Amino acid sequence: MTVTAVTTQKPETAAQEVGAHRTPTQVLQELEAKAPKESAKSRKVLSEDRKASPVLVNLLRIAVVVVVFGGWELGTRTGHINAFFWSSPSRIFAKAQEQFAAGTFWGDIAYTMTSSVVGFILGTLIGTALGLSFWWSKTYAQTAEPFVIMFEALPKIALAPLIVLVLGVGIDSKIALAAALVLAIQALNAYSGVRTVDRDIIRMMNSLGASRMKIFRSVVIPSTLPWIISGLRVTIGLALAGAIVGEFIGSSQGLGYRIMYAGSVYDIALVWLGVFVLAILSVLLYIVVAFLEKRLGTQLSGKK
Amino acid sequence: MAAEIVEEDLGTVATGVAGSTLTVNNVGKSYNIAKTPKSPPEPTPVLQPVSITAPPGELVTIVGPSGCGKSTLFGIVAGLEEPTQGTVEIDGQDVTGTTGHVGYMLQKDMLLPWRSILDNVIIGLEVRGVKRSDAVAAARPLLQEYGLGDYEQARPAQLSGGMRQRAALLRTLLFNRPIMLLDEPFGALDAQTRLQMQLWLLEVQESFQKSIVFVTHDIDEAVLLSDRIYVMRGRPGYVAREIHVDLPKPRDTQITTTPEFTAYKDEVRSLLMDKGE
Ligand SMILES: Nc1ncnc2c1ncn2[C@@H]1O[C@H](COP(=O)(O)OP(=O)(O)OP(=O)(O)O)[C@@H](O)[C@H]1O
Numbered sequence: 001m002t003v004t005a006v007t008t009q010k011p012e013t014a015a016q017e018v019g020a021h022r023t024p025t026q027v028l029q030e031l032e033a034k035a036p037k038e039s040a041k042s043r044k045v046l047s048e049d050r051k052a053s054p055v056l057v058n059l060l061r062i063a064v065v066v067v068v069f070g071g072w073e074l075g076t077r078t079g080h081i082n083a084f085f086w087s088s089p090s091r092i093f094a095k096a097q098e099q100f101a102a103g104t105f106w107g108d109i110a111y112t113m114t115s116s117v118v119g120f121i122l123g124t125l126i127g128t129a130l131g132l133s134f135w136w137s138k139t140y141a142q143t144a145e146p147f148v149i150m151f152e153a154l155p156k157i158a159l160a161p162l163i164v165l166v167l168g169v170g171i172d173s174k175i176a177l178a179a180a181l182v183l184a185i186q187a188l189n190a191y192s193g194v195r196t197v198d199r200d201i202i203r204m205m206n207s208l209g210a211s212r213m214k215i216f217r218s219v220v221i222p223s224t225l226p227w228i229i230s231g232l233r234v235t236i237g238l239a240l241a242g243a244i245v246g247e248f249i250g251s252s253q254g255l256g257y258r259i260m261y262a263g264s265v266y267d268i269a270l271v272w273l274g275v276f277v278l279a280i281l282s283v284l285l286y287i288v289v290a291f292l293e294k295r296l297g298t299q300l301s302g303k304k
Numbered sequence: 305m306a307a308e309i310v311e312e313d314l315g316t317v318a319t320g321v322a323g324s325t326l327t328v329n330n331v332g333k334s335y336n337i338a339k340t341p342k343s344p345p346e347p348t349p350v351l352q353p354v355s356i357t358a359p360p361g362e363l364v365t366i367v368g369p370s371g372c373g374k375s376t377l378f379g380i381v382a383g384l385e386e387p388t389q390g391t392v393e394i395d396g397q398d399v400t401g402t403t404g405h406v407g408y409m410l411q412k413d414m415l416l417p418w419r420s421i422l423d424n425v426i427i428g429l430e431v432r433g434v435k436r437s438d439a440v441a442a443a444r445p446l447l448q449e450y451g452l453g454d455y456e457q458a459r460p461a462q463l464s465g466g467m468r469q470r471a472a473l474l475r476t477l478l479f480n481r482p483i484m485l486l487d488e489p490f491g492a493l494d495a496q497t498r499l500q501m502q503l504w505l506l507e508v509q510e511s512f513q514k515s516i517v518f519v520t521h522d523i524d525e526a527v528l529l530s531d532r533i534y535v536m537r538g539r540p541g542y543v544a545r546e547i548h549v550d551l552p553k554p555r556d557t558q559i560t561t562t563p564e565f566t567a568y569k570d571e572v573r574s575l576l577m578d579k580g581e
């Protein structure tokens with residue numbers, strides 16, 4: 001049907017083009033004649049910023065937690081869930097009391113936190129510097145671009161055994177893995193930022209006789225920062241993942257090591273404890289980064 | 305008030321508050337433009353050779369249709385682009401293709417969104433290496449004078465369009481070159497603010513004796529402000545006529561109703577409207 005419509009329409013439009021010149025008014029009138037008749041229904045727009053009741057939301061959240069953990073506990077007690085493989089909330093809680101009292105667990109937390117945070121900072125700094133450096137030369141930037149993209153696309157986790165082999169089972173290899181995951185993303189983020197620097201602002205700076213260095217410092221860096229900052233929330237999670245994988249491969253400390261070890265001796269409660277602690281840590285890091293992002297964001301855009 | 309702005313020796317080219325002549329000799333520009341997406345780019349003139357003079361303390365206006373090459377000409381005078389032919393001279397010195405000699409206000413305000421208004425208006429002095437305390441001391445009274453005193457710590461996003469343009473103009477003024485290029489500085493303003501700004505520019509020009517070259521689409525504005533008007537036509541553009549406006553200065557809005565004023569307006573309008581060669 002559409003095919004015939006097109007074929008019949010063609011000569012028609014051609015005839016119109018050949019025909020007399022049409023004024024804009026005529027064009028609009030003809031368009032209106034062809035347009036489908038609107039039915040007389042007008043919509044009521046739902047407000048985009050209508051709010052959910054915070055009390056209700058919090059109650060529902062608590063309900064979800066109670067149902068999941070309650071069901072889990074109940075399931076293991078009634079034998080519907082195999083407590084050997086799945087453990088149970090009460091056992092995990094008991095395990096937590098035991099582990100935190102013993103003290104080694106704190107050391108593991110500190111170890112994992114250190115390697116992820118240091119890796120995160122290193123990766124952010126190096127990645128940002130790399131991305132920003134592309135501003136200085138188009139030849140250099142275009143030469144490097146495919147390699148950076150390749151490194152970004154590569155599952156860097158696959159390099160973990162190699163990195164642990166080269167840098168050893170100490171904290172260096174964990175930091176390096178965390179940094180590698182962060183670095184690639186931030187380099188591309190910074191490069192995207194560099195490419196969107198307003199060319200007219202650079203013209204304005206040039207008209208003042210500013211040096212390349214001055215333009216870099218006063219225009220390129222500040223206008224790239226939002227790109228870096230918006231990447232931080234994603235990369236903090238990656239840094240943690242990198243550190244954990246490094247510990248999986250070879251380590252004598254850290255939450256990743258602890259989880260791995262617990263799994264190998266069928267201490268499922270300890271595995272769960274490690275996972276829950278990791279979840280809490282990643283949320284904490286996320287909150288810190290989100291806070292920093294908000295602070296820096298308001299500073300840069302100037303919107304209060 | 306502006307006397308405290310620090311003078312700096314730029315060697316060959318005179319700097320300072322007033323007293324330089326800008327001469328544009330037969331400046332023309334071609335860009336390599338592909339006519340169709342497939343054809344190879346070929347040199348296409350966007351500006352035919354034009355000659356323009358702005359003597360010390362004169363306000364010179366360029367009026368012309370959109371696309372005739374006015375911004376291109378400004379880019380060349382500011383040293384941001386090389387002309388295909390011709391030279392740009394300041395007091396007889398060839399400055400073609402070099403930057404930093406003129407204060408240039410682009411068509412958009414180009415304020416840096418992450419800087420406060422104060423830091424935005426002193427950026428030219430910052431580039432020149434003026435001490436921050438000196439620059440701030442010069443900027444404060446001017447910000448105050450031109451209605452931005454309460455906003456010096458605000459970010460550009462918090463200002464109205466008119467205030468942003470005033471800040472951009474102030475940045476150009478504070479760069480403190482004897483020659484200023486203003487590309488449609490009041491284009492985006494409402495009628496009342498626009499008039500205020502025009503009177504302000506007359507005042508600035510009166511007190512600082514700068515040579516100002518000004519692009520506008522508004523014929524009233526051109527006649528009210530100018531000592532001379534270059535009317536451009538065509539694409540690529542050329543100067544169709546140079547008009548000396550012999551209206552008494554200082555001017556205010558009353559002058560706009562006089563027959564002399566109307567006569568100048570009619571002359572410019574008929575040149576712009578006349579499609580034939
Ligand atoms: N970098 C460029 N490359 C190719 N063509 C360009 C370039 N810059 C400008 N042009 C062309 O040069 C012509 C003149 O542009 P210009 O911006 O100087 O016009 P204008 O007189 O300032 O117009 P307006 O009044 O609309 O600001 C236009 O046709 C434009 O397409």
Ligand SMILES: [Mg+2]
Nearest residue numbers: 374375411487
């Ligand atoms: Mg223009």
